[in-house]
Amino acid sequence: MATTDRTAIDGWVAQGFEPVREAFVKNFDLGEVGAAYAAYHRGRKVVDLWGGTADITSRRPWQEDTMVIVFSTTKGVTSMCANRLAQEGRLDVDAPVAAYWPEFAQAGKENVTVADLLSHRAGLAWVDGTMTIEDVYAWDPVVKALEHQLPSWPPGTTHGYHAVTFGWLVGEVVRRVTGKSLGAYLREDITGPLEADFYVGLPESQFARVARLITIVESMTSKDLGELGGAGGSAPGPGLSEMAELAKTYLAPGGPLFKAIIAPGGAFADQELWNDPALWAAEVPAANGISDARSLARLYGACVSDVETSSGSTFRVLSPEQLDRALVPRTEGPDEVLLGLDIQWGLGFMLHRGVVAAPGHGGPRAFGHFGMGGSAGWGEPDLGLGMGYVMNRMSAGMAGDTRSYRLMAATVDAARKCE
Secondary structure (H helix, E strand, O other): OOOOOHHHEEEEEOOOOHHHHHHHHHHHHOOOOEEEEEEEEOOEEEEEEEEEEEEOOOOEEOOOOOEEEOEOHHHHHHHHHHHHHHHOOOOOOOOEHHHOOHHHOOOOOOOOEHHHHHOOOOOOOOOOOOOOHHHHHHOHHHHHHHHHOOOOOOOOOOOOOOOOHHHHHHHHHHHHHHOOOHHHHHHHHHHHHHOOOEEOOOOHHHHHHEOOOEOHHHHHHOHHHHHOOOOOOOOOOOOHHHHHHHHHHHOOOOOHHHHHHOOOOOOOOOHHHHHOHHHHHOOOOOOEOEEOHHHHHHHHHHHHOOEEOOOOOEEOOOOHHHHHHHOOOOOOOOOOOOOOOOOOEOOOOEEOOHHHOOHHHOOOOOEEEEOOOOOEEEEEHHHOEEEEEEEOEOOOOOOOOHHHHHHHHHHHHHHHHHO
């Protein structure tokens, strides 16, 4: 096992949070390539760490302002948008989607509620037929396809992970309510006032900040990665033999997870698209959010506490009352799409239940979202914690990652000792 040069880890931790830095270094000892982690405690930043390599081909270092695609961690931020509109009285999550989006009331979807969309109960985890990446970039073709799509199960009767379609479903509701795309609403009404760098639809001026993703296959085969000491690591979730058996059903061509991941209509069959700037600039509010760790932590910190801005004022994304509503369980039982895992949902957020209910994730009201490959945004209301982890070496975890778990567990423990 390689030993990390600790001088290569940049950033700082507040007094009492020193074990978080040790956990960050440990991740690099175990094969981390490039990453960042940050945390806010009761509105105050207490951890801000980064290090490693942002691009293994050019050897570009991970810098303070490096950002990276966070895949499904995007869904947590998209859910903040919907919940904030509900908080403002502009969106009734228990109303039919068709109340805001009349064309949606086709193919048996007349009674699907906004809450069904947020809790993955709509039965629209994929789109039948064939669609192209140009359709994805154009937005409206996918919206039209979802309007005509017949649900794969009776809406509201069970839940199954809407891996990519979630973004158009919730994003179109936000657009109908606000007159803005989800990325514009997020920027103008949430991340702008909060001074957070989280984008759905990245401006070209920010492209140079984006780290290059290392796919799971590449992490096992790349000579460059081996030279950087990144061939090791720790895989979260079920064991490899269990994953192989689950994949036979769920990830086989035509299986539910396979169809959900490449949705809509196979447009995401080419996974190399995620390193394409054209995709960075598009809006895929389920999967192509681009952020640094401190912005994720700041967003979740502002869901559980007031966060001070540079002007001296404070900003909070969700009120305590709306957060309580968002954390009411909306599902139960195994996920029909995501390998049958026991992942449970509130209004768009993963809840601290089932396979996500690990002690290091905090108390029973903890919430957030993990992303494919390992990224995470997480909040712990009772401790006033907001946490964010981003990285470029993807792992095979389906419901969290041992790297983020190690960091969050150290943060939760430090916060409890500081209370």
